[in-house]
Amino acid sequence: MARSGQQAFNPLIAGLAAIAALFFILPLTGLVIRAPWSSMTKVITSSTSLDALWLTLIASLATTALALVFGFPLAWLLARVQFRGKALVRGLTTLPMVLPPVVGGIALLLAYGRRGLVGEPLYSAVGFSLPFTTPGVIVAESFVAMPFFVITLESGLRSMNTRLEEAARSLGASRLTVFRRVTLPLIAPSLLAGTVLAWSRAVGEFGATITFAGNLPGVTQTAPLAIYISQSSGKIDEAIALSLVLVVVSLAVMIGTRNRSRRSA
Amino acid sequence: MLDADIRLRLDRLNLDAVLSVQPGEVVALLGPNGAGKSTILRALSGLLRLDGGKVELNGTVLEEPAKHIRVVAEKRPIGLMFQDYLLFPHLSAVENVAFGLRARGVNKREARERAAAALERLGVAKVAEARPGSMSGGQQQRVAMARAMVTEPKLLLLDEPLAALDVSTKTDVRRQLRATLRESHAANVMVTHDLLDAVALADRMFVIEDGGIAQSGTPAEVTARPKSRYVADLVGVNLLRGTARGTALELDGGGRLVTGQEMSGQVLALIAPHDVSVSRDRPDGESSANVWPGQIGAVDLMGDRVRVRVDGTPSITAEVTPAAVDALNLDAGGQLWASTPPSAIRPYPP
Numbered sequence: 340m341a342r343s344g345q346q347a348f349n350p351l352i353a354g355l356a357a358i359a360a361l362f363f364i365l366p367l368t369g370l371v372i373r374a375p376w377s378s379m380t381k382v383i384t385s386s387t388s389l390d391a392l393w394l395t396l397i398a399s400l401a402t403t404a405l406a407l408v409f410g411f412p413l414a415w416l417l418a419r420v421q422f423r424g425k426a427l428v429r430g431l432t433t434l435p436m437v438l439p440p441v442v443g444g445i446a447l448l449l450a451y452g453r454r455g456l457v458g459e460p461l462y463s464a465v466g467f468s469l470p471f472t473t474p475g476v477i478v479a480e481s482f483v484a485m486p487f488f489v490i491t492l493e494s495g496l497r498s499m500n501t502r503l504e505e506a507a508r509s510l511g512a513s514r515l516t517v518f519r520r521v522t523l524p525l526i527a528p529s530l531l532a533g534t535v536l537a538w539s540r541a542v543g544e545f546g547a548t549i550t551f552a553g554n555l556p557g558v559t560q561t562a563p564l565a566i567y568i569s570q571s572s573g574k575i576d577e578a579i580a581l582s583l584v585l586v587v588v589s590l591a592v593m594i595g596t597r598n599r600s601r602r603s604a
Numbered sequence: 605m606l607d608a609d610i611r612l613r614l615d616r617l618n619l620d621a622v623l624s625v626q627p628g629e630v631v632a633l634l635g636p637n638g639a640g641k642s643t644i645l646r647a648l649s650g651l652l653r654l655d656g657g658k659v660e661l662n663g664t665v666l667e668e669p670a671k672h673i674r675v676v677a678e679k680r681p682i683g684l685m686f687q688d689y690l691l692f693p694h695l696s697a698v699e700n701v702a703f704g705l706r707a708r709g710v711n712k713r714e715a716r717e718r719a720a721a722a723l724e725r726l727g728v729a730k731v732a733e734a735r736p737g738s739m740s741g742g743q744q745q746r747v748a749m750a751r752a753m754v755t756e757p758k759l760l761l762l763d764e765p766l767a768a769l770d771v772s773t774k775t776d777v778r779r780q781l782r783a784t785l786r787e788s789h790a791a792n793v794m795v796t797h798d799l800l801d802a803v804a805l806a807d808r809m810f811v812i813e814d815g816g817i818a819q820s821g822t823p824a825e826v827t828a829r830p831k832s833r834y835v836a837d838l839v840g841v842n843l844l845r846g847t848a849r850g851t852a853l854e855l856d857g858g859g860r861l862v863t864g865q866e867m868s869g870q871v872l873a874l875i876a877p878h879d880v881s882v883s884r885d886r887p888d889g890e891s892s893a894n895v896w897p898g899q900i901g902a903v904d905l906m907g908d909r910v911r912v913r914v915d916g917t918p919s920i921t922a923e924v925t926p927a928a929v930d931a932l933n934l935d936a937g938g939q940l941w942a943s944t945p946p947s948a949i950r951p952y953p954p
Contacts, residue, residue, distance in 0.1 A: 500690070502686070502690055503690055503692060503693075505651050505677075505690075506684070506686060506690040506692075507692075507703065507707070508651070508676075508677045508678045509649050509650075509651065509677055509678075509682065509683075509684040510678075510703050510704035510707055510751070510755070511678050511679075511704055511707040511708045511755065512678055512703070512704075512707035513678055513707070514678075516707055520703070521692060524694045525693070525694060
């Protein structure tokens with residue numbers, strides 16, 4: 340007899356599941372097999388690759404920081420405060436999750452470009468323009484990645500029992516203490532998940548970045564852009580090597596956060 | 605001592621309740637769901653804002669809207685125990701109990717020591733390092749109790765402290781709660797819908813109905829002379845309302861009874877179910893007073909007795925033996941005759 344919660348073996352389901360699993364495993368295996376192992380260090384430490392990796396790291400971390408600073412209050416507002424037009428605000432701020440990133444890039448240009456809605460007065464006032472700069476990369480990545488953080492954190496805040504905060508207040512805790520010792524620990528899993536989601540989305544961002552910030556090596560060329568350029572200009576070894584780096588980093592982050600969220604559960 | 609006049613509107617509830625509680629005294633708020641019992645506790649704790657009235661504790665005004673005085677919840681010297689305990693799931697028992705001490709500025713070591721001692725007193729020292737999720741209901745209840753009391757509040761508010769327990773642990777925990785409350789120097793206010801809890805734990809009880817105090821007194825007083833249908837049902841007695849003229853009682857809902865006691869004016873009358881007899885045929889041989897017909901209503905088993913509702917003028921509950929249920933063939937429904945001797949009807953002023 341099968342144990343409770345355990346289903347009997349079904350060859351059809353097992354077969355389809357195996358195909359699905361292979362579908363994901365095979366390309367990664369291909370990457371590992373075709374990797375230029377002998378010249379790996381040389382390829383990765385070339386100045387173009389290093390610049391791209393460094394920029395990817397900086398921009399994605401800055402994006403994550405921006406998501407925490409601005410996305411947290413937005414998620415809080417959406418989860419905890421009643422106001423008119425809330426559904427509209429939520430819809431618009433999370434739209435980039437389903438919007439093609441290229442469209443996001445175009446929209447960003449129209450708003451923050453040198454001739455844009457905000458960009459034009461900004462440029463004439465301080466002579467600074469976002470597109471084709473490193474801050475522009477961060478803006479493009481934030482536009483695409485922050486919604487993932489907001490939506491994850493909002494659902495975490497929603498599923499939390501807010502009466503626990505009342506209990507803390509009745510025990511004499513100030514609002515800050517309530518936040519620090521009750522709210523924050525209870526939403527920590529979704530905070531972590533949202534941060535990782537936003538960060539990894541930022542690392543992989545391509546469409547909005549290339550449209551809004553362009554592809555200037557050392558300034559706006561992040562790793563995904565460098566991979567695409569190498570691949571299309573025939574430098575396949577470089578593309579594979581950089582891809583492998585991103586695979587390894589992503590894998591490490593995924594395993595690390597999974598262990599953490601299991602421990603806190 | 606606590607002096608409170610609580611006035612606030614909340615959805616369909618219009619709350620207006622005056623209560624005062626001495627230090628060391630245990631007062632029970634008893635009433636049906638939605639009557640406003642828990643709302644009173646939330647208002648006293650400061651989690652709900654008053655619209656009017658005043659809350660004063662040991663001479664300090666905690667809230668008085670007319671004078672724009674309002675001490676926020678976290679600054680009130682209160683302990684609040686919730687029906688579902690609301691223990692912090694991410695903290696161990698001892699950390700839960702130490703939380704209030706830490707929030708009030710006690711240093712970490714002393715807070716832990718006092719928390720551990722409180723758990724010890726309540727007999728749950730062995731779960732000190734456990735998280736709430738891995739404790740039994742009774743253990744959680746005691747930890748919640750320790751958490752609410754460890755700060756030595758001047759006012760202890762208990763919202764249905766025993767409601768979440770199963771019957772087997774309830775008796776045990778009730779005894780413990782009784783002992784703990786006896787030792788406390790706080791004014792204790794406990795919300796309950798269980799008459800037994802109120803009788804066992806409280807010095808006085810307030811019956812809350814529709815946002816107001818319907819009756820107050822010692823548990824013995826209230827149960828001996830219930831002034832509302834709600835309390836009468838809890839006690840398990842028939843309560844009738846009417847106008848007395850000598851021994852004649854004209855009931856408000858129709859019908860007329862003869863009582864054993866001369867009264868006049870508006871009265872309440874209590875009839876114990878075991879003083880009501882029922883039969884299939886009109887009983888003869890007795891005086892024709894206090895005999896009336898009705899349809900068989902609900903039949904309930906109460907311990908080794910059976911309660912039968914007779915829907916007539918007035919409707920009344922009678923208590924019979926299980927053998928009588930068979931003999932009277934109650935399952936078939938139909939008409940019964942109810943009768944009760946005048947001496948069993950006890951009228952008192954409303």
